[in-house]
Amino acid sequence: MSKTSSEAGSLVVVACCCLVLFIVGAGAAPGTPSAFRDIFIGRCEDYKLGGINKLADLSELSSKNCSELWELFSVAWLGKEPCDVEPNDYKDFVESASITIPKDMSNFWDGWDIYDTVRSYSREGQRTWTLDYTLIGYLINGFYFCGDGKGGVNTESCPDDGECGFAVGAVDAFWAEASKHFSISAEGLSRVFFNSSRPGGPFQTEESFFSEFELCNLTPEKISLMDIYVLTDVRQSPQHDCDSVSINNLKSILDSKSIPYNCWDNPRDVFHQLCIDYDDHEDCTFLNDDGAVHKQSFFLITCIAFIVLQFTTKDTS
Amino acid sequence: MSKTSSEAGSLVVVACCCLVLFIVGAGAAPGTPSAFRDIFIGRCEDYKLGGINKLADLSELSSKNCSELWELFSVAWLGKEPCDVEPNDYKDFVESASITIPKDMSNFWDGWDIYDTVRSYSREGQRTWTLDYTLIGYLINGFYFCGDGKGGVNTESCPDDGECGFAVGAVDAFWAEASKHFSISAEGLSRVFFNSSRPGGPFQTEESFFSEFELCNLTPEKISLMDIYVLTDVRQSPQHDCDSVSINNLKSILDSKSIPYNCWDNPRDVFHQLCIDYDDHEDCTFLNDDGAVHKQSFFLITCIAFIVLQFTTKDTS
Numbered sequence: 301m302s303k304t305s306s307e308a309g310s311l312v313v314v315a316c317c318c319l320v321l322f323i324v325g326a327g328a329a330p331g332t333p334s335a336f337r338d339i340f341i342g343r344c345e346d347y348k349l350g351g352i353n354k355l356a357d358l359s360e361l362s363s364k365n366c367s368e369l370w371e372l373f374s375v376a377w378l379g380k381e382p383c384d385v386e387p388n389d390y391k392d393f394v395e396s397a398s399i400t401i402p403k404d405m406s407n408f409w410d411g412w413d414i415y416d417t418v419r420s421y422s423r424e425g426q427r428t429w430t431l432d433y434t435l436i437g438y439l440i441n442g443f444y445f446c447g448d449g450k451g452g453v454n455t456e457s458c459p460d461d462g463e464c465g466f467a468v469g470a471v472d473a474f475w476a477e478a479s480k481h482f483s484i485s486a487e488g489l490s491r492v493f494f495n496s497s498r499p500g501g502p503f504q505t506e507e508s509f510f511s512e513f514e515l516c517n518l519t520p521e522k523i524s525l526m527d528i529y530v531l532t533d534v535r536q537s538p539q540h541d542c543d544s545v546s547i548n549n550l551k552s553i554l555d556s557k558s559i560p561y562n563c564w565d566n567p568r569d570v571f572h573q574l575c576i577d578y579d580d581h582e583d584c585t586f587l588n589d590d591g592a593v594h595k596q597s598f599f600l601i602t603c604i605a606f607i608v609l610q611f612t613t614k615d616t617s
Numbered sequence: 618m619s620k621t622s623s624e625a626g627s628l629v630v631v632a633c634c635c636l637v638l639f640i641v642g643a644g645a646a647p648g649t650p651s652a653f654r655d656i657f658i659g660r661c662e663d664y665k666l667g668g669i670n671k672l673a674d675l676s677e678l679s680s681k682n683c684s685e686l687w688e689l690f691s692v693a694w695l696g697k698e699p700c701d702v703e704p705n706d707y708k709d710f711v712e713s714a715s716i717t718i719p720k721d722m723s724n725f726w727d728g729w730d731i732y733d734t735v736r737s738y739s740r741e742g743q744r745t746w747t748l749d750y751t752l753i754g755y756l757i758n759g760f761y762f763c764g765d766g767k768g769g770v771n772t773e774s775c776p777d778d779g780e781c782g783f784a785v786g787a788v789d790a791f792w793a794e795a796s797k798h799f800s801i802s803a804e805g806l807s808r809v810f811f812n813s814s815r816p817g818g819p820f821q822t823e824e825s826f827f828s829e830f831e832l833c834n835l836t837p838e839k840i841s842l843m844d845i846y847v848l849t850d851v852r853q854s855p856q857h858d859c860d861s862v863s864i865n866n867l868k869s870i871l872d873s874k875s876i877p878y879n880c881w882d883n884p885r886d887v888f889h890q891l892c893i894d895y896d897d898h899e900d901c902t903f904l905n906d907d908g909a910v911h912k913q914s915f916f917l918i919t920c921i922a923f924i925v926l927q928f929t930t931k932d933t934s
Contacts, residue, residue, distance in 0.1 A: 569892075
């Protein structure tokens with residue numbers, strides 16, 4: 301019985317090990333798309349035409365060779381073990397795909413809970429540029445990909461975000477190098493968006509792509525102002541604001557780099573965007589909205605009528 | 618002198634004819650992108666992964682063969698004279714690339730002056746679906762393309778919008794057929810966006826893709842409600858509204874098809890979107906905005922204070 305029990309225990313341990321190995325080895329995220337090269341080339345040729353990001357410099361784009369860019373990109377990870385890729389492996393690709401970010405357009409963000417907001421706000425690069433509307437980011441945005449360790453690609457599954465360690469592995473290493481380059485290229489007014497309710501605080505220094513690859517790579521001489529946006533969804537209460545410890549940490553780092561900043565709690569422009577889906581919420585009511593005006597006016601008119609009545613009564617008495 | 622004058626006149630006529638022929642023949646719009654097939658295949662494979670339009674049905678998309686779709690699409694125009702293409706030529710392609718439009722999501726529009734607004738509003742298909750976020754529209758959106766009349770493509774220049782006549786020619790015929798199909802597929806609540814300041818009125822019946830390919834192809838049994846949005850940019854005065862003749866024409870057509878409708882002049886949700894870039898404008902002020910509240914409150918508090926003072930004076934007198 302005890303032997304049987306021991307064997308069963310061993311089986312459980314072996315099974316668990318296999319399960320762990322399976323999860324780490326195969327990855328918890330989707331594998332490389334089988335048409336990845338076709339999509340990459342398609343996106344590249346598409347971007348070069350100027351319709352994807354209308355503010356991109358066409359003459360600069362005309363010098364990009366999409367097949368060469370694919371070679372430079374794929375050599376960084378294709379065939380390797382999924383986690384055996386470092387940011388520096390993408391250096392040549394990132395430099396070759398680099399385009400000028402227009403002055404005053406760079407838009408940083410940190411934390412997935414703000415991504416949809418900042419993506420809508422950027423208006424496909426027409427209002428601001430997030431990394432994913434540069435050529436570098438556009439080519440890769442939305443994909444998981446990894447090698448199979450045997451010279452090919454893994455189309456079954458790849459490591460999930462952070463699974464290889466921070467900024468390591470085919471996907472995360474790419475975004476680390478791309479983020480660094482985006483930050484080095486930023487010029488003039490810049491913005492950074494955070495969700496005020498982000499668990500752990502809006503600004504974080506540990507394992508944050510913004511903190512570890514963007515903030516530290518900003519060129520103080522090139523950044524005239526950093527607008528910090530601390531955003532809270534309609535119907536939620538802000539968990540942090542511009543005066544919270546988390547944001548004060550960011551301000552200290554900007555101070556130490558002599559980068560001027562403003563901080564805005566739910567500034568009106570972004571709040572209008574957040575209101576699109578909650579236009580009935582009281583916080584989204586327009587001052588000139590009929591209902592709101594009537595409510596305000598009712599009290600004011602009642603008040604004035606009362607005064608007039610007082611005077612009339614006084615006169616007649 | 619008169620002969621010379623006559624010759625000169627003939628030369629001018631010939632030159633003018635050549636110019637007209639040059640403009641019509643060569644086209645005033647860009648030519649077919651040299652990498653058109655690569656971009657088409659790339660967009661198609663990309664869309665099939667589900668990241669482009671997150672509400673598209675993945676199982677439905679998995680049956681699409683991108684190379685086959687290209688063949689069906691290109692056979693409609695490739696090699697032909699630029700203007701020698703009719704909507705019906707795209708029938709097979711449109712049917713093969715068709716996907717289900719989720720109920721209550723279809724979003725129509727008419728007039729280029731509203732396109733940016735409706736595109737932002739749709740939020741990449743997450744809020745509503747315009748034709749260009751269906752697979753059919755996504756594959757072709759933003760391109761000019763045409764044949765060379767000799768079995769190949771014209772990469773130099775193609776006819777501009779309407780240059781071959783209404784809904785005729787490689788590009789316009791495609792959008793006509795695609796619009797018709799989009800309309801037939803729409804179900805539940807639907808929306809149509811117009812710019813109130815559109816020259817000629819928001820709703821037009823002549824040479825309008827909405828009027829001639831969408832409105833007339835709506836299935837009354839499938840459309841539960843049509844929301845008509847008449848939109849005016851911030852800082853502009855509305856030239857038309859829900860009660861203007863132009864919109865009343867549309868209402869009559871909907872009545873005749875027994876399709877229920879509502880009409881909204883600058884409804885709050887879209888107006889919030891329009892306010893993002895004009896958040897300082899008085900029409901964009903929030904009721905709860907600090908400045909606005911102070912201004913309103915000032916009059917109310919003054920009024921109440923006056924009443925209180927009246928009573929106090931009365932008591933003490």
